[in-house]
Amino acid sequence: MQGLTEETHRVIADLARQYGLSEDAVLAMLMAVQRGQGTMAQFNIGELGGSGQWMLGGMTMVGDMFNYGLKNTVDSLCNALSQALAAGRIVFPTETGGASVWWPQHLGSPSSAGAQNDSAYAVFPAQRRLAIKDAGGVTLYDTGDHFISGVGQQQGSNSGLTFSSQYGSFSVSSLRRADEPAEPVQPQEAWAPPLSDVQPSAAPKVQPLQQQPAAIVAPAPSGEAAGQAPPAPAPSGSTAPKGAAEIIGLIEKLASLREAGILTDAEFSAKKTELLARL
Incomplete structure (x- = not known):
C-alpha cells in the first residue's frame, strides 16, 4: 500500500x-x-x-x-x-493523498481521514475524537461511543457531513464539540408511584376480644321427647329423705295420719318399716 x-x-x-x-x-x-x-x-x-x-x-x-x-x-x-x-505506530495515508497533517498533534494518527468537497475529516477512535477542517479552521468533536465506519456529505458546509456507525447515520451537528463542557449527569432518582396510587399501609386491625356468651344449657329432654319412657311418679306423700331428722319427721306425720284414721295400723307399720330401712 x-x-x-x-x-x-x-x-x-x-x-x-x-x-x-x-x-x-x-x-x-x-x-x-x-x-x-x-x-x-x-x-x-x-x-x-x-x-x-x-x-x-x-x-x-x-x-x-x-x-x-x-x-x-x-x-x-x-x-x-x-x-x-x-498507539499511533501505524499511519494510513489520507484519501486526498496529501502528506500534511492538519489535525492537532496530540491526537496521534487517525484511523481514517479524507476530504469531502471543502471539508476534511480525521477519525481518532482511541481518543473518541472527530476532527473537521473547513474554512473556519479545525474543530474537534466528541464521538462518544460511536464506532465510525463511513462518511458522506449533504449539500452545504461541514454541518452537512454525515457519518455512519453501529447506530446508523448521524450528522456532525449532533455531536458535542470537544471544547464545550459536558452536560452534568443528573442522578437518577428512584421511581416512585404517584401519591394518589399509593395505598397507606395500615396496621392490621386488631379485633377486640369479645366475651363469649355463657353456654345456654338446654333443659334435658323429657322422657317422651327422648324416646324414653317417663319416670314413674313418686308415691303420694313420699319424698327422698335427706337425713335422719327428716325421716323421723315423716314417721311422726304418718303417726298423726293413723290417729286420724286415715291410715290403718298395717299401713303405718309398713311405711314406718320402709322409712327406717333408709337410715
Missing part, C-alpha cells in the same frame, strides 16, 4: 517475521482491523485459513475451525495490530 510511513512498514515486517507470515498477509489483516476501528475484523486471507472473524476480547473464527494453533495466531496478530493502531 502506497503512502505508509517507515514506522508502519517496520511494524508490518516485524509482525510478519514473528508469526511466519508474508507482509502482504499482515497488511491485509491490518486493513481489516483498521476497518473494524481496531476492535473487530472480517477477513479472507489464504495464509490465515481463508474467511474468518476476530473480535477484541471475544471469539476468533477461522475457516479451519478445529485448527486451534491458527486461531491463536490470528488472535495474537489482530491484538498486536490493534495496539499498534491505538
Whole structure:
C-alpha cells in the first residue's frame, strides 16, 4: 500500500517475521482491523485459513475451525495490530493523498481521514475524537461511543457531513464539540408511584376480644321427647329423705295420719318399716 510511513512498514515486517507470515498477509489483516476501528475484523486471507472473524476480547473464527494453533495466531496478530493502531505506530495515508497533517498533534494518527468537497475529516477512535477542517479552521468533536465506519456529505458546509456507525447515520451537528463542557449527569432518582396510587399501609386491625356468651344449657329432654319412657311418679306423700331428722319427721306425720284414721295400723307399720330401712 502506497503512502505508509517507515514506522508502519517496520511494524508490518516485524509482525510478519514473528508469526511466519508474508507482509502482504499482515497488511491485509491490518486493513481489516483498521476497518473494524481496531476492535473487530472480517477477513479472507489464504495464509490465515481463508474467511474468518476476530473480535477484541471475544471469539476468533477461522475457516479451519478445529485448527486451534491458527486461531491463536490470528488472535495474537489482530491484538498486536490493534495496539499498534491505538498507539499511533501505524499511519494510513489520507484519501486526498496529501502528506500534511492538519489535525492537532496530540491526537496521534487517525484511523481514517479524507476530504469531502471543502471539508476534511480525521477519525481518532482511541481518543473518541472527530476532527473537521473547513474554512473556519479545525474543530474537534466528541464521538462518544460511536464506532465510525463511513462518511458522506449533504449539500452545504461541514454541518452537512454525515457519518455512519453501529447506530446508523448521524450528522456532525449532533455531536458535542470537544471544547464545550459536558452536560452534568443528573442522578437518577428512584421511581416512585404517584401519591394518589399509593395505598397507606395500615396496621392490621386488631379485633377486640369479645366475651363469649355463657353456654345456654338446654333443659334435658323429657322422657317422651327422648324416646324414653317417663319416670314413674313418686308415691303420694313420699319424698327422698335427706337425713335422719327428716325421716323421723315423716314417721311422726304418718303417726298423726293413723290417729286420724286415715291410715290403718298395717299401713303405718309398713311405711314406718320402709322409712327406717333408709337410715
